[in-house]
Amino acid sequence: MTRILVIDDEPQIRRFLTICLGSQGYQIIEAADARTGLQQSALHEPDLIVMDLGLPDMDGQALLSDLRGFYRGPVIVLSVRNSERDKVTALDNGANDYVEKPFGANELLARIRSVLRTFASIDVPPTGFDDGHLKVDLQTHRVSLGGADIHLSRKEFELLRCFIAHPGRIVTQQQLLKEIWGPHHSHDTHYLRIFVGRLRAKLQDNPTAPRYIETEAGVGYRFMGGVER
Incomplete structure (x- = not known):
């Protein structure tokens, strides 16, 4: 129990x-x-x-x-x-x-x-993500959407990797900035907004009705791929 x-x-x-x-x-x-x-x-x-x-x-x-x-x-x-x-x-x-x-x-x-x-499943780190529409291979860095390959910059891919590693959980802006940009950039939230916006555009994810990346205003983001609603 x-x-x-x-x-x-x-x-x-x-x-x-x-x-x-x-x-x-x-x-x-x-x-x-x-x-x-x-x-x-x-x-x-x-x-x-x-x-x-x-x-x-x-x-x-x-x-x-x-x-x-x-x-x-x-x-x-x-x-x-x-x-x-x-x-x-x-x-x-x-x-x-x-x-x-x-x-x-x-x-x-x-x-x-x-x-x-x-x-x-926390003891089993994800090797990728595949919901039939978005497919991400974290080992080869290959990402495809609807069967078509899409190109992500290194920072965009690191963002996506971090989201996939925490499904359904809020990841704060400071956590993302420290992990991807380093501890000296923990308050550079404008960097984060720009790259999240680019990532959303490439994933064709509408921020007002997100399928993958949900915003927790003023706090951070939540990856909703594969999470029951």
Whole structure:
């Protein structure tokens, strides 16, 4: 049975999640503060952690950093904080997704299924991508769309490779810039917008109704290829 640790100081949220997630076959472990959450995560080794940022004994951002010192599973932040800065910081600190309160049960369940699918195959790095329309061979650097080869620049290909490596997960602008352009370019978001725009054009991906690259405004991007909607 998949174990989910819920770290939240609101009893009604914990109760709701226990009922909602339990009805889907998940085993729920509860923690009302950061200290208990750290103990429970070490003791029970949950398959997924759902956590709030506003905790009574420690800020959630600090808790995320502490968790990532030993916990390698997925973490979904569930918080009333909705600023871009909070989202980016949480994702940079190791969160795999961010859901705002109030939230819909179906949306949260879909996010949980998505990150669990991703982590189920995390030990097997992708060698490519093929959905019958877009085909990418990461070893030969060959990319085709509808059976026709398309040419990507080195930076465009590195962007696509990074997206494919994190299906369904938000990759922040800073993560992409550091990985592809280097640590000295972590704030050069105009570079990123230009190259993402070029990549989208070559993949014939409409940014207003994306098939592959979805924008999380002010935060980063999510590769939706092969991800259930």
